[in-house]
Amino acid sequence: MEKRLLNSIPQTDCDALWLLLRNGDKKGLEGLYRQFSHELFKYGLSMVRDEGFVQDCIQEIFIDLWKYHLRLNKADNVKVYLFKSLSNKIIRELKKARKRKTEEIQEEIYSQISIESIESSLINIQREKTLQAKLAKGLEELPLRQKQVINHLFFDQFSYEETSKMMGINLRSVYTLAWKAIGTLKKHILSLAIVLIFLF
Structure with a gap:
């Protein structure tokens, strides 16, 4: 299997971008988005086959990162942090959708898992x-x-x-x-x- 681009990103670079973000520098946020958005998108589609939904979840994650950047702690692994954030976001949004929809719609959502x-x-x-x-x-x-x-x-x-x-x-x-x-x-x-x- 072809080696993923994500795995080639040095952890030190990720840590530097994370530090910039925590210090209120938008270059850190933009750098993280450029490096991880594509892999996050592919990962999101492996959970839910809805491109618009996945894109919205990714956007909201990065919006929250900037909104709460002063509260962010040092991340042991930036990659794991972002993937976990997306996974949690998708699961939370799916749970909200289940509460709003009927049992038939719930089955339709899960049948679309990619x-x-x-x-x-x-x-x-x-x-x-x-x-x-x-x-x-x-x-x-x-x-x-x-x-x-x-x-x-x-x-x-x-x-x-x-x-x-x-x-x-x-x-x-x-x-x-x-x-x-x-x-x-x-x-x-x-x-x-x-x-x-x-x-x-």
Whole structure:
């Protein structure tokens, strides 16, 4: 898989921009936006397939960063902080939407959860169309939290500890969600293998 641009950004540069932001210099905010907005957008789409909604959430995050810059603390990892902020923002906005809409609309929202970023990574690993379709079906059927964990760990390349912080759950829960998700995907692959044996 092609190395992400985000991973090539030196942490020291991020820390410098974060310090500028905390000191009230808009160059810090603008620099962070230029470096992270594209990856944040792709990440947001991996949670919700609604470009306008994701863009609004990203804009609100950076508006809040500037609005409350005097209250910001030193970030141990700027990348994790921004991804976690977006994840929390999306989840909060989805919860608000659920309260306003009927049960039918709620199901529609969750049916739109995107697996495009996961599928593109799997395609690079395995070119077999039949296997791609089977894996995609398995990913599509995963609950939201399991899908988030898989996306964080294997495609955004976060550690288990970083994933724990971003999702606001303990480390053991991350391992449990990942174990359940991988177990489900293995079943899809196994069923495909059985079919191929009988076909060939």
